[in-house]
Amino acid sequence: xxKQLAVLVSAALxxxxxxxxxxxxxxxxKYEHLGDIAFPCFxxxxxxxxxxxxxxxxxxxxxxxxxxxxxxxxxxxINFYLQQLPIAQQIVTQILAEQNNYGTRNANNATIAIDxxxxxxxxxxxxxxxxxxxxxxxxxxIAEKMGYHAERINHLGDWGTQFGKLIVAYKLWGNKEAIExxxxxxxxxxxxxxxxxAEHNEALNDEARQAFKSxxxxxxxxxxxWQWFREASLQEFQSIxxxxxxxxxxxxGEAFYNDKMERIVTELEEKQLLVESDGAMVVPLExxxxxxxKKNDGATLYATRDLAAAVYRQETYKPAKxxxxxxxxxxxxxxxxxxxxxxxxxxxxxxxxxxxxxxMLIGGKKMSTRKGKVVLLADVLKEAxxxxxxxxxxxxxxxxxxxxxxxxxxxxAVIFNDLKNDRMHDIDFDIEQMVTFEGETGPYxxxxxxxxxxxxxxxxxxxxxxxxxxxxxxxxxxxxxxxxFSDYIAKAFNDADPSQIAKYSLQLAxxxxxxxxxxxxxxxxxxxxxxxxxxxCVAIVLQEGLRLLGIASPEEM
RNA sequence: GUCUCCAUAGCUCAGCUGGAUAGAGCACGGGCCUUCUAAGCUCGCGGUCGUAGGUUCGAAUCCUACUGGGGACGCCA
Numbered sequence: 125x126x127k128q129l130a131v132l133v134s135a136a137l138x139x140x141x142x143x144x145x146x147x148x149x150x151x152x153x154k155y156e157h158l159g160d161i162a163f164p165c166f167x168x169x170x171x172x173x174x175x176x177x178x179x180x181x182x183x184x185x186x187x188x189x190x191x192x193x194x195x196x197x198x199x200x201x202i203n204f205y206l207q208q209l210p211i212a213q214q215i216v217t218q219i220l221a222e223q224n225n226y227g228t229r230n231a232n233n234a235t236i237a238i239d240x241x242x243x244x245x246x247x248x249x250x251x252x253x254x255x256x257x258x259x260x261x262x263x264x265x266i267a268e269k270m271g272y273h274a275e276r277i278n279h280l281g282d283w284g285t286q287f288g289k290l291i292v293a294y295k296l297w298g299n300k301e302a303i304e305x306x307x308x309x310x311x312x313x314x315x316x317x318x319x320x321x322a323e324h325n326e327a328l329n330d331e332a333r334q335a336f337k338s339x340x341x342x343x344x345x346x347x348x349x350w351q352w353f354r355e356a357s358l359q360e361f362q363s364i365x366x367x368x369x370x371x372x373x374x375x376x377g378e379a380f381y382n383d384k385m386e387r388i389v390t391e392l393e394e395k396q397l398l399v400e401s402d403g404a405m406v407v408p409l410e411x412x413x414x415x416x417x418k419k420n421d422g423a424t425l426y427a428t429r430d431l432a433a434a435v436y437r438q439e440t441y442k443p444a445k446x447x448x449x450x451x452x453x454x455x456x457x458x459x460x461x462x463x464x465x466x467x468x469x470x471x472x473x474x475x476x477x478x479x480x481x482x483x484m485l486i487g488g489k490k491m492s493t494r495k496g497k498v499v500l501l502a503d504v505l506k507e508a509x510x511x512x513x514x515x516x517x518x519x520x521x522x523x524x525x526x527x528x529x530x531x532x533x534x535x536x537a538v539i540f541n542d543l544k545n546d547r548m549h550d551i552d553f554d555i556e557q558m559v560t561f562e563g564e565t566g567p568y569x570x571x572x573x574x575x576x577x578x579x580x581x582x583x584x585x586x587x588x589x590x591x592x593x594x595x596x597x598x599x600x601x602x603x604x605x606x607x608x609f610s611d612y613i614a615k616a617f618n619d620a621d622p623s624q625i626a627k628y629s630l631q632l633a634x635x636x637x638x639x640x641x642x643x644x645x646x647x648x649x650x651x652x653x654x655x656x657x658x659x660x661c662v663a664i665v666l667q668e669g670l671r672l673l674g675i676a677s678p679e680e681m
Numbered sequence: 682g683u684c685u686c687c688a689u690a691g692c693u694c695a696g697c698u699g700g701a702u703a704g705a706g707c708a709c710g711g712g713c714c715u716u717c718u719a720a721g722c723u724c725g726c727g728g729u730c731g732u733a734g735g736u737u738c739g740a741a742u743c744c745u746a747c748u749g750g751g752g753a754c755g756c757c758a
Contacts, residue, residue: 401755413684455686516720546695
């Protein structure tokens with residue numbers, strides 16, 4: 125539609141502006157009453173040495189077409205009002221035919237690997253990990269919608285000095301039965317104690333470093349403990365992932381790369397990038413601190429494993445892109461990582477991208493596992509589900525399968541709350557805000573979807589793909605927004621910004637609720653089916669929007 | 682100290698490839714359920730777009746500096 129109009133405008137300008145130049149200038153008017161598409165004439169003022177308002181007046185007279193209902197000049201803007209019914213017919217027909225595939229791009233045979241969630245073994249799954257998990261999951265869904273194959277990778281934090289600490293702590297204070305009964309909580313307890321005691325006993329840290337070194341060297345006892353901690357932790361994480369509805373293609377964590385690092389170190393040596401510094405091996409970098417590859421005791425570091433992981437992923441998936449959905453505080457690390465890869469001659473590192481996000485703060489400060497200052501995600505999810513259940517008991521006590529719906533709504537609220545804002549913003553943890561179900565929330569969108577389902581049922585809607593024959597003037601904003609869906613998907617993908625989908629869904633839901641409030645849907649006359657067809661399209665798109673965010677849409681709530 | 686992210690209504694945020702009267706939600710005050718789910722709709726209240734310069738016909742949006750806050754900065758991840 126925009127393109128057709130651009131052709132007309134370009135012609136009316138006698139090609140002084142190309143069709144693509146005009147397309148770039150065409151914009152959505154700021155207010156509904158100003159029409160559907162606007163063409164601002166400011167830039168033409170210079171070219172024609174005339175006031176933009178006069179240009180607008182003159183130009184407007186030369187533009188007409190059967191799909192344009194009206195052309196109005198408002199200052200320097202030409203505002204176009206489109207014929208509503210034909211557009212509505214086209215869009216509704218398309219959505220009814222494509223259903224949840226509406227907005228889906230054709231498969232392009234390229235893979236995007238997404239490294240997300242990646243919790244640390246033996247540490248609680250905190251609110252901090254929620255962000256990476258839900259953002260990464262949404263990005264994977266969006267990438268698939270865009271035609272890519274998404275490879276979901278959970279790069280578990282299952283290796284590193286922290287395991288040395290845990291092993292030492294376990295040998296000192298560990299209780300096998302307690303850990304078996306409640307693995308993460310007990311492991312956290314001894315981990316926190318380790319840090320407390322290490323504050324006035326420096327020898328503990330040395331012991332921990334030694335313990336990790338022997339783990340890396342294949343010590344059997346250490347390995348057995350590591351294995352146990354890992355299995356037990358993973359089992360607990362699975363219950364969280366199940367609640368969130370998130371799954372992975374790979375759980376290859378840091379330990380997986382244990383036997384793949386030597387090759388990297390050798391390669392760095394061969395390429396003469398490795399330099400000794402204070403007993404450690406580093407890759408010096410321009411304009412930023414050096415990248416540490418080996419500690420002075422020979423043990424590897426985070427960066428070493430990430431280098432090995434990057435090479436492995438490139439060889440295994442041959443990805444078009446790789447996203448690392450990791451907190452903003454690790455920006456330097458990824459800058460270093462990508463720079464080292466490029467120094468090694470790996471140009472594919474240009475396709476590797478850190479997708480940072482703001483910190484989850486508590487009382488304005490960063491959470492700290494070591495000090496035991498964390499909010500457990502499991503507790504938050506439980507609270508959200510309980511709150512949702514209370515709401516159901518109050519508002520819809522006769523609802524079937526309340527528990528299931530409460531789960532979908534409660535979890536939906538938490539996920540949506542995280543995804544609706546720009547990912548770079550720091551979030552101060554606020555349980556009140558997370559379990560709010562009114563206003564700009566996930567449950568608001570879910571509620572809108574559920575309302576429509578009820579309408580379709582009560583209105584005995586018969587799905588047909590025949591064009592609609594009527595459109596309420598008040599339903600026109602819905603049609604326009606339905607048309608915009610794929611633009612928002614593309615923007616969400618290009619900016620790696622799921623909030624675009626959340627904002628779009630809110631907007632669409634709000635438009636429906638307005639329409640609903642002022643129009644009797646079940647009118648009983650022959651316009652009812654046309655109305656329900658439009659509204660059904662809204663439901664299809666809302667459900668798909670929620671799905672992309674990783675949120676369920678209950679039929680009733 | 683260096684680098685980096687953030688700064689818009691009382692609170693949480695949209696808007697940021699420069700353009701028409703800076704928009705939502707929450708909170709607060711009114712109105713709307715004998716009829717489609719009131720987890721809704723509607724009216725009102727509320728803004729020096731952190732500060733100061735600059736670029737421009739035009740700046741919340743671009744540039745510079747400053748202020749305030751978060752974070753990172755060699756043997757953690």
